[in-house]
Amino acid sequence: MLTVRYDQLGVAPGDRLLDLGCGGGRHAFEAMRRGARVVALDADAAEVKDAAALMAALAETDQATIDSDGWGRAVTGNALQLPFADGTFDRVIAAEVLEHIPADRAAMVELARVLRPGGTMAVTVPRWFPELINWALSDDYHLVPGGHVRIYRSRDLLGRLRTAGLEPYGHHHAHAFHSPYWWLKCAVGVGDDQHPLVRAYHQALVWDITSPNRAVRAGERALNPWLGKSLVLYLRKPPT
Secondary structure: OOOOOHHHHOOOOOOEEEEEOOOOOHHHHHHHHOOOEEEEEEOOHHHHHHHHHHHHHHHOOHHHOOOOOOEEEEEEOEOOEOOOOOOOEEEEEEEOOHHHOOOHHHHHHHHHHHEEEEEEEEEEEEOHHHHHHHHHHOOOOOOOOOOOOOOOOHHHHHHHHHHOOOEEEEEEEEOOOHHHHHHHHHHHOOOOOOOHHHHHHHHHHHHHHHOOOHHHHHHHHHHHHHHOOEEEEEEEOOOO
16 A cells, blocks of 8 residues: 555666655555665564565566566664765655654654755645544543654644755645544444444555555545645755
């Protein structure tokens, strides 16, 4: 389940790409498939270990790659002190991570620093209105260690990214079908994965991911402008 549009980000074979807050590595894997040289970074060592294993398996499976030159490694790191030189990467993805970082402005400056002049970045965060409903329904949704520390309005997020030295050139919303799922979880208890309605909805989402249907995909795209759970921004670092 990808949130970022790689063609809009401009990912090409040979690009150096940083996936910040990689989690299980879903965005890193797709970048590798497209021939990018990927560094997947996360603060969670367990996530990094799992992502590294899967990336190694993908690299050994030529049939799974669009471009066999794709390469990747996973590292543990801190978004406020990225262990890379200025301008190291052609592309950067920061998907659903900034809302977890108290010092988000410092993280944005670091992301801009390691992006080369003329390079592009995709930043995704939970969208304001769906996220507001989650917070209203359940404190347990966000008041947990490592949970969400803020809800972004798009204009505020854009302002902070511009201050960090990045210029927006596109945006969209994603995952409309996931908003009601999280509202349901927050209503019945975010830890109650066995609730019949939650289980049924989850099974439907898994089916959609593993067996994509054109009509279902078209339906979600139509709903994304109104119900999309994620806000996706595309930004460019000025050439000079």
